[in-house]
Structures are given as C-alpha cells and as structure tokens.
Amino acid sequence: MKGAGKAIRVYGLCAVVLLAIWLVRAVLAMPVEPGGLTGVVDAAMPQSGVKHPVTAVLLNFRGYDTWLELGVLLLAAMGVLLFQPRNDLTAVRPLPPFDPVLTRAAVILFPFAVLVSGYLLWVGKYAPGGAFQAGVVLGSVVILLWLTGIRLPAPLIGRWFAPLLAVGFASFMAVAAVLGFIGREFLAYPPEQAGNLILLIESCATLSIAATMAALIVGLRTQAQHAEESPHG
C-alpha cells in the first residue's frame, strides 16, 4: 500500500509539473496591452453613486456578486455554529482574565477601533476602504476583547447574534426586493439614490462581517475548550 501511494505521488508530481509548463506557456501568450474594463468602468463612474472605482465595481456594477459573497460568509458562520448548541455564542465560556495591562489596553483601544471602522466604511466611497476592511477591524477588536477575558455583552452574542450574522446578506435582498417591487431590474439602483443605498448596504455588511469574524474565531476556540475539559473519545 505504501509503495502504491508513492507511485501515485510521483504520477501526481509529473502531472502538476506538466500543468505548470502548460500554464507558463499560456501566460507568456497573454496580451501585454491592457484589454480590461478600465475604460468602461470610468465611463459609468458618474452614475455609480461613489467616487472609488473598486467600491463602484464591488457594490454597484457587480453588486450581485457581493451579495452572493455575503451568502458564502453566512454559510461559513453557519458551519461554525453547527458545533455550538444554539445559533449564538452564549455557550462560549469567557476566558480567564489574561493580563490586567492588556485588558485595560483593549478596553481603551475599543472606541478607537470603532472609530477607525466607521472611518474605513465612510472613506470607501472615495478611496480604498469599505465594508470589508471596516468589518474586519470591528471584528478583530471584538475578538481582542474576548481574548483578554472580557465578557461580551449578553444580547450581542445571544439573541442578536444570528440576526447580526444575517443582516448584510439580508440588506442586499431587501434593497433588491424593493427595487423589484417598483419595477426596476435586479439590484439596479436609481443613480440618484445609489450612494445612499450603497452606504446602507455597506453599513449592514460591516456588522455582518464583524459578527462573522467573531463567530469564526470565538466559535473555534470553544470547541478546543470543551475538548480539553472532556476526555478524548
């Protein structure tokens, strides 16, 4: 069995090397002159409701992709919650206080992180930034608080946790449903309202992304805790 495994490895290696050679040949044939959509995006920017082209692509031109991507995030969070007794993090036991200096520092940092997160959300309209960056900053400070042994507010990780996970995905749907109801195409914002709708969706997405990040880290940690307490099966 070991020998057969080794043979398969060698064949696999050969196949991968062949693939690499094939791909290198292909990439060398790629046109050097830009053939992308820069021009098309530039031309449509005035109707997009934002000033930064990447944000415009993510939340307006290809907003449909971003909606589904929030669905992927939600599925990942659901996958982690599967190993929790309920759809929240209330079963997570708080960690013992870690270090008074670190705890204090985390508490002091918290409002600043919220501020930075809000700024990142806002600046996405003009410059690199937006919901993902903002959500990750917010999520990481929550994780930091939890790591230093601070008890997270009960409603936030309890009753409101699942709605928080879902609100980003849901906001896109609510917008799509309203737009569909007034007879517009799928997720086609009216240009004059595009900026506001994008801000609304991004705010909701920020909350969801932060909650998802927390679920992905805190949820994992809990399993380890339980495993340490109970003997191995």
Added chain:
Amino acid sequence: MDSLILYSLAGILLFCTGLYGVFFIAHLLKRLMAMNIMAAGVFLILIVIARRNAEAFPDPVPHAMLLTGIVVAVSATAFACAIARRYVDITGRTGVDEEDAS
C-alpha cells in the same frame, strides 16, 4: 513588463505547488495551507492583469474579483478549520487519508 511576467510565473508556481499539496499531503492543516497557497497564486495573476497599464489607474474589475476571492477563501478556510478542529477532537488524528481503503 518583465516584472509582470515574473509575477505571473510566481503565481503559477504557487498555484501548482498548492495543487500538489491539496492532493498529496495528509495533515489537514498543511492541506488547508496548500489550498490557500493555490488561492494566492491565482490572486497574484489577477493583480498582474489589473496592473498591465503601468501609467493609468489599475483595472478595478480584477481588484474587485480579488477582494471577493479573498473573502470567499477566508470563509472556506474558516469553515474547514471548524471541521478539522472537530475532527481532531473526536478522532485524535490529523489526517483523513488513513481510512481511505474502506
């Protein structure tokens, strides 16, 4: 332009290294890392494609694809970590290939 070719070649190298790893490494965590190395290779090529017009603003569409791709890869990795963690807790093993024969 030469540096762009170098980046694309690096991207392909990463992709192929990761591909081999996903199929032929037993340890779950290493396999997950291999998966992310694959992803990094693809993302590197995306950046090259966005950056082909050296003077103007880079093409925003590959950038948006890249951001979406990263989020998707992070989600999948976290999901995989949750499963792997649980699997290790239950079985005490770090790989899933030992029981292939059945």
Added chain:
Amino acid sequence: MNAALQGSLLAPFAGALLVLLVPEKLKARITLVVSLVTAGLALGVVREVMRDGVVHERAGGWGAPLGIDLAADGLSAIHLLMTAVVGLLLSLYAFYYFRSYDDGRKARARSLFWPFWLMLWGSMHALFLSGDLFNLYVVLELIGLAAIGLVILTGSREVLGAGMRYLMVAMAGSMSYLLGVVLLYGMYGTLDLGSLNALAEANPLTRAACVVMTVGLLMKTAVFPLHFWLPPAHASATAPVSALLSALVVKGSFYILLRLWFGVFADVVTPAMGWLLGAMGAGAILWGSYQALRQARLKMLIAHSTVAQLGYLMFLFPIVAGAMDAGGAYQLEAAKGTVYHVLSHALAKASLFLSAGLVMTAAGSDRLRDMRGLAERLPLTIFTMALAGVSLMGLPPSGGFIAKWLIAHAVLGSGQWWWIVFVVGGGLLTAGYMFLMLRSAFLERQDGDPDLPGRVSPAMEYAALALALAGVLIGIRAAGLLDIMMIGNPFGFTGGGL
C-alpha cells in the same frame, strides 16, 4: 425586469434567513411553504421561457461587460424544472424524516438542515440563471459550502472525515476554475459568457484555461478517477442530504462544463481531450459499477452507482470534439441525451436515496443482509426502488431509456462506435447491482434475524415514489421536454438532418 426570475433568486435565500432565525418548532413548516413558493417561481420562469424564448435580466441594470447578465434559456429551464421537482418532494420527505431528530446533537442537525438546504436551493437557481464566469465561481463556492454544511450536519466522525475530504476537493476545484476565469479575463477583457462565446479563438491561453477549468469542474462533478471523495460523503450523510448531493449538486458543476464546452471552448477542444474525457467516463462506469457490486451496505452501493452513472455524461465530449461532420447533428443528439440523463438520473437517484432512508428507518441498518423480508414490510418502498432501477438501467419507457438511446445513437452515428460497449455494458452492470440490492429485500426472514423495529411515514414513501414515477414519466413525455431544452439553441448546433 422579470418578476419570476427575480423572485426565484430572492425567495429561497429569504426563506433560508427566515428559517435560520425563527423558533425551532416553526422551521420545518416554514421550509415547506418556502419550498412551494420557490418551486412555483421556478416554474414561472420555465413558463416564460416556453412562451417568450430566452429570458434576460441585467443584474444592476448595467449590462455586460460592466455588469452581470442573467439569462434563462431552454437548458436553464430544464435544470430549474429538475430542481423544482426534486426540491419540493425532498422538502416534503425531510419534513417527516427529521421528526425523530429531537435530542441533543440530532436536534442541532435538524435545526440547521432547513437553512442550509434553502441556501443550497437558492444557489442552484443562481447557477442556472448566471451568464457570467466570475459570478459562477462565487455560486460554485456557495453550492460547495452549503453542500458540505449539509454533509457534516450530524457531526459524527464519518461525516466529518467525508466532509473534510469533500471540502478539499471542492476548494481545489473552484480555485482551478477561478484560474481559468482569470486567464480568460486577461485574454479577452470580459467575464460575460455571451461575449466570450463570440470573442474566443483557438490560442494557447484559451486552451490552458480550458484545461484548468475542465479539470476543476470534473473534480467537483466527481468523475473517475477524481471521484474518491464522493462515496463516503454521499453515503454517510443523512438520507435527504444524500439525495440532494447525488441528484442536484454534482450536476451543478457539470452544467457549467456543458456551457463552456458548447460556448467559449467550442473552438479549442481537441479530439484528444474529448477522448480522454470519454475514457474517464468509461472508467467511471466500470469502476463505479464494480464497486457497487461489492458493497455490503445499501447507501454505499447507491453512492458508487452515482459514480458509475456520472460516467455516461462524459461520452458527449468525444463526440463534440470529434468529427464535425453532419452539421453537428450527432453532437446535438448527444447533448440532448446527456442532459436527459442528468434529468433522469436526478429523479431516479433522489428516489433511491430517499428509499434507502426509509429502509434504514425500517430495518435499523443499511446492511443489505438486514433488508431480508422488507419486501413484505415495505412493499411500496421496494417497488419504488425497482422503479427507480428501471430508469437507471435504461429500460423503456423510462427517462433513462431515452437518454441512453440518444447517447447510443449519437455514438454510433458519429463513427465512435467503441463507446457503445460501455453504454450497453453499463446498463447490464446497473442491472446487476440493482438485482443484488433488491434480492435481499425479497429473501425470507430467518429465525436469527433481528426484528424490523421502525415505522415509516406514508408521506415519505409517497415522496420517493413520486420521484421514481417522474423518472419513468419523463420517458413517456420526452418530446415536450426536449423541445423546451432547445429553446434559445443552447448548444449552438442547428442539428441538420435529424
């Protein structure tokens, strides 16, 4: 603006969020209601396709290449129809199936089954309606994560190992697909399938994209020898989940493969590539059937049968890539037969897995030898399994017969007669493992046998029976379905003299 199309995307996802958030005792009922609405909206899209031809929708209102175009043609319509029928009956079955899952770990599995399943259903709709390469990547990931979530629901060591292996292959497959998307964007500067079909030409880059995307999608479709992850995942999951995976999920990645080979890659595919895929199909039939014949457990047998049946989907490719004579008539015929096989296999296999769930409930295990005497105890379920077997074997008048007839005819007509050996041989092998499966149910019970403890709900039996009947019915009503499939000419062939 198309209300049915928009609704068919929004309803299942909105339903998924709803059942995630509502209290436990409402989840199953709400899922049933959402399933009815979702299936209804999908049928609405199908009706519009039948009435007006291809239905278009521009997501974001921008239109390609800036935005994402959605479209439903005949091929989409057939797949939507398949998903609606399987999905609705499956929800009904699951409604009763999960009633017994009411303590601890099992209650947790039931609680999250509903949102995961509706997310999967929505993702299938998104897949069949998408007209954008990168959007399809995101959708593939949605389907992958939802499917893996469903596999690992019960959290046992078997499902976790199977889910982990599935996840690795699924992610490697999507990354491979994504690399192809990136290469195509680098070459042609668009992600829109319609534009790419017109732009694509034969060059090394397109060929490389074809190779990585095809390999990635074959991994996800579990085509031999990339099938190794499928049997454990499909056999260890709960019965409704196994049905979903075998009937719908593996067909999703195959659907993309069809779109690509008949579109962007139509000019780059070489006969050698086609033959390689055909050979993989032949290998799948032989290996899958051989393994199915050796299994002692019912669900493992059915899962290996899926590996074998997926092989039939591959004979299309040597015909497409091979001789281009006869105005594409044989290519068209092969494509029709292949899609028909997707359809009939989905119905038959969903029915078989649902029946296997009933057998497990009644016999307390899924060992073939524990099935002794079940023909008396569960006559309807055993009849259902036989009926599904008729379609899988390809006996007239079932849907499987139409599919295999079309494939065999195209194979002979295009001069690649050697594939017929596998088409016919595969049918005989299928008959072999179907016989093994049913034989044990008809054996007399012996003194030492354990009691048959479980009772099953009649509604579950009827759901499985309805799927098997549908699998036979589509054989009788084939002409109408084939006409729907050809709306908008999804395969690009006019079909010459046939």
